[in-house]
Amino acid sequence: MAQVPGLAATFLAHAKVRFIPPEASAELDGLLLRAWETARERWPAVELPAEAFVTHLAERLPEASPDSPIEPLLAQLSLAELYLACACLRGAPAAIELFDRNYLAKLPGLLRGPKQPEAMIDDICQLARVKLLVPTPEGAPKIAEYTGRGALLSWVRVITVRIAIKLQAAQKPAPDQDSDPELEQIPTPGGDAELELIKRRYQTDFRQAVREAFSELSADDRHLLRLYFVDQLSMYELASLFRVNQSTVSRWLKSARQEVYEETRRRLQERLGLSTRDFKSFLAVLDSQLELNISQLLGVRDGVPRPPGKD
Incomplete structure (x- = not known):
């Protein structure tokens, strides 16, 4: 590898990708x-040497080929939040104070729910702070794992939610009379802990919204859904019953489910008052569990309905 002076040399030495050294090394330095x-402008009170930041940045760069241009890769990252995370990792008091004020202080509001005791929230937040900022004999604090690909607050919230779920599981609370065992057993797509918490917190509202949305359907659509979900007629059987082709039945079912989905979504957004980001996350839960809730509403208790096209 050719010798590249200054920050470029540091960057190329620590990047996981063996980038081809640019001919104009001064451009990479710049x-x-x-x-x-740019990153330190956000946190003027935090002192972090350029070389330390560039090293931290290089080690967390997205996957790329050796001949990839570096500027677009940097554009994918939240540089200011990586700067703060790096300074926290190095134990800078000003950085830790800012992290407490701008991120950890927001956790109680993000975790608070009708069935979440304040004492439990305090314990969760304290555990999160320790895991995120305190090194252990096994390794660096958790904040070392933040890569800058996404907002730091969202990342901190996910880490905290995982801690909350583990803590609640360890305490083995008594079963909730209002909970639905079948809903609890369904994993959130991708095992995302944040969506899992959203699902649990708003389960009752979700099921009520599905009931109300279903009641808004026409009598014909409700009848069709009962035949499909409760009586478990196949596409072929439904097509024979209504004397139409299977594609028509598929279109009817899709339309009915879409009506339930849209009405459920509208009612939930009005009822829950979620932020735009949280509601977008919640839609993943809604999308994954809508058919299950329709089946339970119609009386199916011993199985999940077959997806269309699997007959």
Whole structure:
């Protein structure tokens, strides 16, 4: 590898990708210097050497080929929040104070729910702070794992939710009379802990919204859904019953489910008052569990309905 002076040399030495050294090394030096200056503008009270930041940045760069241009890769990252995370990892008091004020202080509001005791929330937040900021004999604090791909607050919230779920599981609370065992057993797509918490917190509202949305359907659509979900007639059987082809039945079912979905979504957004980001996350739960809730509403208790096209 050719010798590249300054920040470029540091960056190339620590990047997981063996980038081809640019001929104009001064351009890479300038790019990295601007990245450092831009990042520290957000936190003027936090002192972090450019070389330390560039090293931290290089180690967390997205996967790329050796000949990839570096500037677009940097554009994918939240540089200012990576700067703060790096400074926290190095134990800078000003950085830790800012992290407490701008991120950890927001956790109680994000975790608070009707069935979440304040004492439990306090315990969860304290555990999160320790895991995120305190090194252990096994390794660096958790904040070292933040890669800058996404907002730092969202990442902190996911880490905290995972801690909450483990803590609640360890305490083995008494079964909730209002909970639905079948809903609890369904994993959130991708095992996302944040969506799992959203699902549990708003389960009652979700099921009520599905009931109300179903009641808004026409009598014909409700009848069709009962035949499909309760009587478990196949596409072929429904097509024979209504004397139409299977594609028509598929279109009817899709339309009825879409009506339930849209009405459920509308009612939930009005009822829950979620932020735009949280509601987008919640839609993943809604999408994954809508058919299950329709089946339970119609009386199916011993299985999940077959997806269309699997007959």
